[in-house]
Amino acid sequence: MQTSCRFISRFLRSSKHTSSPIIVNSWFNNLSHFDFLDPRNQSFFQFSSQRTNSGQVRGLKRCVLLGFVLTADDHIYYQHHTHFYSSRRNFFTRAKQIKKIEINDQHSQRAVTTALWCNFLVFSLKFGVWLATSSHVMLAEMVHSLADFANQALLAYGLSSSKRAPDALHPYGYSKERFVWSLISAVGIFCLGSGATIVHGVQNLWIAHPPDNIEYAALVIGGSFIIEGASLVVAIQAVKKGAATEGMKVKDYVWRGHDPTSVAVMTEDGAAVTGLAIAAASLVAVKTTGNAMYDPIGSIIVGNLLGMVAIFLIQRNRHALIGRAIDEHDMQKVLHFLKNDPVVDALYDCKSEVIGPGFFRFKAEIDFNGVVVVQNYLNRTGREEWARQFRESAKEKDDSALLKIMSNYGEEVVTALGSEVDRLEKEIQELVPGIRHVDIEAHNPIDLPS
Template identity: 85%
Template sequence: MGKGNPRSTLMLTSPLILRLRESLLRARPAFVLLHNGHQVRHCHHDGRRHSSVVGEEEGPEDEAVVVVPLEEGPASGSRPAPLLGNGAGLRRAGPHPFFIRQRRDFSVFPRTVGDSSPPSSNRRDYSLRVAKVKKPVFDDESSQRAVTTALWCNFLVFSLKFGVWFVTSSHVMLAEMVHSVADFANQALLAYGLNSSRRAPDAMHPYGYSKERFVWSLISAVGIFCLGSGATIVHGVQNLWSSEQPENMQYAALVIGGSFLIEGASLLVAINAVKKGAAAEGMKVWDYVWRGHDPTSVAVMTEDGAAVTGLAIAAASLIAVKTTGNAMYDPIGSIIVGNILGMVAIFLIQRNRHALIGRAMDDHDMERVLEFLRSDPVVDSLYDCKSEVIGPGFFRFKAEIDFNGMVVVQNYLERTGRKEWAKKFREAASNKDDAALLETMACYGEELVEALGSEVDRLETEIQKIVPGIRHVDIEAHDPRSTSP
């Protein structure tokens, strides 16, 4: 390229592309690359290449740094000071004349050989700043309804059980009261985790807070195991040989019946939420209970199921005591209820543990994505394909791809015109000017890099259409000649 031809250069973020870009642009007298937030000046004179880090430029979020090559200075060889500004005005900024700050404009105009127009708002603009992420949309209305219903039902049941235990001093009723306390606290934890997981991603958590549901569901399960199961079993064992027949058993029977109706209604709401979640993920209800992505509705359903079962056991214990006159059935019922709570807690702990340590998405969805990639013409081979659950129904997918370079080039030429590029190369070669030929090669190489980026964007869009729950797609170009896997 001629020395009087100012052009904007590509801002590079990958070491591999950085080396490619530098090799393509060696014919330029001077240019600037931005890498890892630093502006690095590269120039060639006296047959040697010189580099220097100029420094990092900051500015408002709506600005982007435009990097232009050095123009030829006055005849004396001196160079004017650079112009720095924010769109309202430009200012001189010292001995390095290559940075002009302009308003961000992501309009893309194809680069043409020999274009000597200066950088402006209708030229390419680049920014190293991360784009603002949108707050994720959660389809969890049924889970929210199940948690809210269970929260208030457990509070009402706790009040009734406390009153009956205070009157009758029944051990099994005390176990049920402790169970209700644990249930209320656990539902409060689930409600907090549900609301906390809806926060939008930020700089500290770029993939969002969706996993908070797993965290608080795990804490809730630990609470059930310690407070609900452990305390109930210990209390039952302590009173196994010193139990007395409870008084006013008619009140206990009344509260058990009322609690059964209340907990049963809450259980029906939770079951309905689980069915909706299973239908949304295309799974059977039983499979969703074990492998579904939303732990909230499953936790509510299992806890309410344990509550209804515990009430049935409490009723059977009181009937046995009334019929046989043996008060030992009361603490035995307490021990059985504690064991049921323990099994529920262990199930919930294991379920949330797998989600927190990084579980892959379902094999069916993974195979659909891989089948699409294998059938795409630009893909030669796939390497190191991985997925991870980053929240209820949200996934991250990563793959290394050996691209078919011939197909990428042919797709690009079909979009831009084969004859146009052939004409440019013929003209550059006919002039017998190495600088013109190298400039054409540099422009063509840059367009091919962008064409590869367009293919990656297309693949990412198609993958997200196949599995809408995939929120983040990371596709890397794999070098088949590399010795690494």
């Protein structure tokens, strides 16, 4: 197997990715075909072998899909059936497959869908009542519901677009796109919901007159309160499920949770229910006292309430878009694991970032313990065989055989280091399942002269 690996490495370096066949030795007959990545155009090629009448193996390259097929007697290659090898380096490296992002956010999706249709129904009711009463506070509530409907539509689009699979332009996926649309939604609340409502209330503060058909407004406020309350209950349940998924308290999840979507729905619905209560109080005050100023005052209060909700949501999405670290508890779990692994001597420049709701990336520079890496490799492959090869090469008159063995041994040690990196990556992802991308670099503690 080692000879086959070295042959393929030389073949990839020397060939120019043409379709011309080559003839190789018969010891290569256990390999059916082999895939590699062309670093120039990022296309995948396949090396296929066919036995000729003279007992040799005929190799031919052609463009194929990912994956390689091996004969049943090649157990070592079967153990590495998920590996793809790049011609960019002299030893084998693995290119990870791109997978579609699967986000478990049914609770957020349900909350957004419920709020979307509830806000549309409430907007229709309030619009009809505003036409009948000309109430300033009812106009504020109608604008509030219109803003909520538009914002829920933006959130729904963000949820859908964030599930797209990674591509060449966005290798870490589109998970953060939901933060973008949630931020746009919050800005819409601030401008359309809060700003327009406050301006309208201030303009009518001194020229207000009692609204007509105030009984209709009371009926719509009662009906809207029930509808918005039902949507709020669904949103609260979504927030609780999200907090349970991330192992956080509800209060902490509202402020620091990784998915602001359900939090946005809950705060908007909470503001809607509170705004309805304010509108009802304003109309009752107008009906009781006969003073029409309570109507635009209620409009101004509702506008300020929306402004506070918008500022909170803008801050939540701002932190998510800038990129913040994972929770300290999870970070310490990863660092504790690495510090106690035998192959790790020291850690440098450890960083983490939230790249989506429940999706993280982790980066670290590691000073590897070379002695442990080599011992682990020799324990797996057998130190006696290497010792025999070194003894035999030392008996030769010149150093060519010894240098060749040393070169092969060094290549295998580098490959062993890559195996240790793969093991660390896998165990980190098992320790904190949310970590989808692990970048481990070998750190050299000794500054080399320039």
